[in-house]
Structure formats: C-alpha cells, structure tokens
Amino acid sequence: MVERRVLDPAVSMTPAPERAVGPPLASPGASQGAVRATRNRRGRLVGVLVGRRLAWTVPLLAVISLGIFALAALSPADATTGFLGARGEFTPASSRDNVEELLGHGTWLESWLAWAGSTLTGDPGWSTAYRAPVAEIVAARLPWTVLIMATGVLSAAVLSVVLALGVALTPHHPVSRTVVGGLWAVTALPSFLVSLGLMAVFAIGxxxxxxxxxxxxxxxxxxxxxxTHMVLPxxxxxxSQVPWMSLHLHEALRAQLNGPAVEAAxxxxxSEPTIVARHALPAAAIPVVAIAGTRLPEIVAGAAVVELxxxxxxxxxxxVEAALAQDLALLATVGVLLTAASLLGGLLADVALVALDPRTDPREL
Known part of the structure; x- marks a missing residue:
C-alpha cells in the first residue's frame, strides 16, 4: 500500500525565495583599501598644492626684493647719511664723497642685481647700519623673533579657546556679553598701542x-x-591676536553647539564636556585655521612693531632700523625672509585645513 502525502495548500503555493541579484557585499579589507586609496589620492593632491605654492614663491620673493630697492630709491633719505649718522653734518665734503663712492652701486637696479647675485652665492652683503655681515645679523636676531611670535601665537590660541568656550556655553550671561564687547574693542587697537599700553601699566606703572x-x-x-624680558613682547x-581668534571661534562654536551633530550626540x-571636546571644538577650529593662514602677514608685521x-x-x-638708514642689503634680506615666513605659514595653514576637514579640496586652495 502506497502512502499518499497530502501537502498543505498554503505551503505548496508559496514561491521559492529568489536569489539576490547584484554585486557581493564589500569585505572589511576592501573598504580599508578604499580608505587607503582615498588617503593616497589626497596626499598626492597636497603634494601638488605644496609644489604649486613653492613654484611661484621664488619669483614672488624676487619681485618683492626688486620693489624694495625701487621704493628705497624714491626715499628722501640716503645711505650716506644713514652711514655717517650724527657725524654727518661735521663730515667734510671730500670724506662724504668717499663714503658715497664706497656705498654706491650705481642705479637702484644695478644695486639690486649686485645684491641678488651675492645672495644666490650665500652672501647677502654687508650691513652699513650695523657694520657687520648681513648673514651674521640675521642669524643672531632670527631666533628672538621666532621665540616671541611662537609663544605669542600659542598663548593667544590657548586664551582664545578658553574665552570662546566660556562665552559660547553661557551666551546670555552679563559677563559673556562684556567679554564679547571688550574683544570687539581690542580689535581696533594697533600693535604699537597695545605695546605702549602694556609697557605703561606693567613696566612704568x-x-x-x-x-x-x-x-x-x-x-x-x-x-x-x-x-622675564620676553613677557611683555x-x-x-x-x-593683538586674541580678539579675532576668540570671536571667530565663538561664532563657530555657537553654530556647532546648536547643530544636528551635537543634538544627536x-x-x-x-556628557556635555565630551560633546564640546570631541565634537564641537574640533569642528569649530576648522574655519579659524583657514583664517589664520590669511592673517599671518598681519601677525608678522605686528611682531615687527612690537619689537621696535x-x-x-x-x-x-x-x-625698521635698516629702512631708516637706507641699509638696502639688510632691508631686502629681512624683507624677503619675513615674506617667506608669511607664505610658508599660509601654506602650513592650508595643509592643516586639508588634514582637519575632509571636505576641503586641495585643488581649490
């Protein structure tokens, strides 16, 4: 006797599941490979950015040094008077002619060509104001400029983060409103006035x-x-740098703290400290880094005034002393170095921006 198996109609009429059609899911190794490929591509684009900036930096520095010599030729002062100093009015005409012959190199263009040629060989010339080789003067003074600029900007960055966080977390407090108003007021003060004010209060008063x-x-x-002596500089x-850093960071923090990413966190x-430290503050620092590159020449110029x-x-x-004494060799050398520092700082700021913000395209910088 053959047993007949009765199938459930609901089961017998259920279609068989279809096989999924499409590419297989990516493995973790494949996704890591895509991430590495993206990083390598961005690294190549950053290299192109650096090469492009360096390619026009050298011609720009040459034009700036040429402009320094051309503008110096229009100045009413002259190198002979700067060289003689207070002895100038008591110097006989024959001695003055000898000094002019010693310092003169013909026209300003001939002077620039002589300076540029010697600079390319590693000797930027002789300083008539300091009576020493320009290379020795730069080597002796450059570390002190780097010292106050680095410590000043780092101190400004730390203080700006503290002020911006305090104001952003308590926006309606009277103290916060006072701090914002004070920062806007300080933005109107030039560097020399800030230096004189600090000297009047902490040194003289x-x-x-x-x-x-x-x-x-x-x-x-x-x-x-x-x-002790570097505190005031x-x-x-x-x-001079705290106001713009704090105000920009404050606005960026306000936008981040009220944004969807922070709300999701x-x-x-x-916790609120974790949100601020790991989400809001890093994102708010991106526009500040972008602006810092454009303001670096102002920082260099402000530091020069502070030093004076x-x-x-x-x-x-x-x-400044080289400009007053018409010491063209020292004037051009220092001017080119400060310009190169500004360009290098701007390049580093752009590279940092690319590293911090993956949305930034290095080709657009």
Whole structure:
C-alpha cells in the first residue's frame, strides 16, 4: 500500500525565495583599501598644492626684493647719511664723497642685481647700519623673533579657546556679553598701542616687568633674564591676536553647539564636556585655521612693531632700523625672509585645513 502525502495548500503555493541579484557585499579589507586609496589620492593632491605654492614663491620673493630697492630709491633719505649718522653734518665734503663712492652701486637696479647675485652665492652683503655681515645679523636676531611670535601665537590660541568656550556655553550671561564687547574693542587697537599700553601699566606703572631689551643693563644673557624680558613682547603679540581668534571661534562654536551633530550626540547620552571636546571644538577650529593662514602677514608685521616699541632684538627691529638708514642689503634680506615666513605659514595653514576637514579640496586652495 502506497502512502499518499497530502501537502498543505498554503505551503505548496508559496514561491521559492529568489536569489539576490547584484554585486557581493564589500569585505572589511576592501573598504580599508578604499580608505587607503582615498588617503593616497589626497596626499598626492597636497603634494601638488605644496609644489604649486613653492613654484611661484621664488619669483614672488624676487619681485618683492626688486620693489624694495625701487621704493628705497624714491626715499628722501640716503645711505650716506644713514652711514655717517650724527657725524654727518661735521663730515667734510671730500670724506662724504668717499663714503658715497664706497656705498654706491650705481642705479637702484644695478644695486639690486649686485645684491641678488651675492645672495644666490650665500652672501647677502654687508650691513652699513650695523657694520657687520648681513648673514651674521640675521642669524643672531632670527631666533628672538621666532621665540616671541611662537609663544605669542600659542598663548593667544590657548586664551582664545578658553574665552570662546566660556562665552559660547553661557551666551546670555552679563559677563559673556562684556567679554564679547571688550574683544570687539581690542580689535581696533594697533600693535604699537597695545605695546605702549602694556609697557605703561606693567613696566612704568606697577614696575613688575622690564620695559624692554633682552636683559637688564650689564646683566649676563641667562634663561631667567630672557624669560622675564620676553613677557611683555609675548603678551603684546598675544593680545593683538586674541580678539579675532576668540570671536571667530565663538561664532563657530555657537553654530556647532546648536547643530544636528551635537543634538544627536546629546540624544545618545554623551556628557556635555565630551560633546564640546570631541565634537564641537574640533569642528569649530576648522574655519579659524583657514583664517589664520590669511592673517599671518598681519601677525608678522605686528611682531615687527612690537619689537621696535619694546626694544626686542629681533628681525622686526632690524628691518625698521635698516629702512631708516637706507641699509638696502639688510632691508631686502629681512624683507624677503619675513615674506617667506608669511607664505610658508599660509601654506602650513592650508595643509592643516586639508588634514582637519575632509571636505576641503586641495585643488581649490
């Protein structure tokens, strides 16, 4: 007897599942390969960005140095008067002619060609203002300029983060409103006025800090002396940069704290300090980094003024003294170096922007 199996109609009429059609799911190794390929591509684009900037940096520096010599030729001052100094009015005409013959190189274009040729060989010439080789003057003064610029900008960045966070987290507090108003007021103060104000309060009024120089008169060059004397120059550089850093960071933080990413982080239960430190602050720093590159020439120029007012022996002070004395070799060399520093800082800011923000296309910078 053959047993007949009765099938359930509901089961017998159910169609068989279809096989999925399409490409297979990517494996973790494949996704990691795509990430590496993207990073390599962005790295190549950053390399193209660096090469493109360096390609026009050299011609630009040549044009700037040429302009320095051309503008110096239009100045009413002359190198002979700067060389003689206070002895100029008592110098006989024959001696003055000898000095002019010693310092003269013909026209300003001939002077520039002579300076450019010697600079390409590693010798930027002789300083008539300091009576020393220009290379030695730059080597002796460059570290002091880098010191106050680096410490000043770093101090400004730290203080700006503190102020921006405090104001962004308590936007309606009277203290926050006062801080924002004070920052807007400080933005109108030039560097020389900030330097004079700090000197008047902390050096002359309170007597807490020295008014200028690298050491006390007759004192040895020690770390303690330098640390004490660099407080005012560093503070002047920092105070000049804090307002724009704080205000831009404050606006960016407000936008981030009210944005959807932060709201989603709050929904996930993250603490407010974690949200600010890991989500809001890194995203808010991106526009500040982008702006910092464009403002670096202003930072360099402000540091030069601070050095002159507070008698800090850096390149900025040498630049002003060389301009007054018509010391063209030192003037052109320092001018080119400060311009190169500004261009290099702008390039580093753009590279940092590409590293921080994956949406930034290096080809558009």
């Amino acid at each position: 309170l007597g807490w800090l020295p008014a200028g120089g690298l050491t006390n008169p007759g004192a040895d060059l020690t770390a303690g002396q330098v640390a 560093t503070a002047a550089v920092a105070v 709050r929904v996930r239960g993250l 007012v507070l008698s800090w022996p850096g390149l900025g002070q040498a630049l």
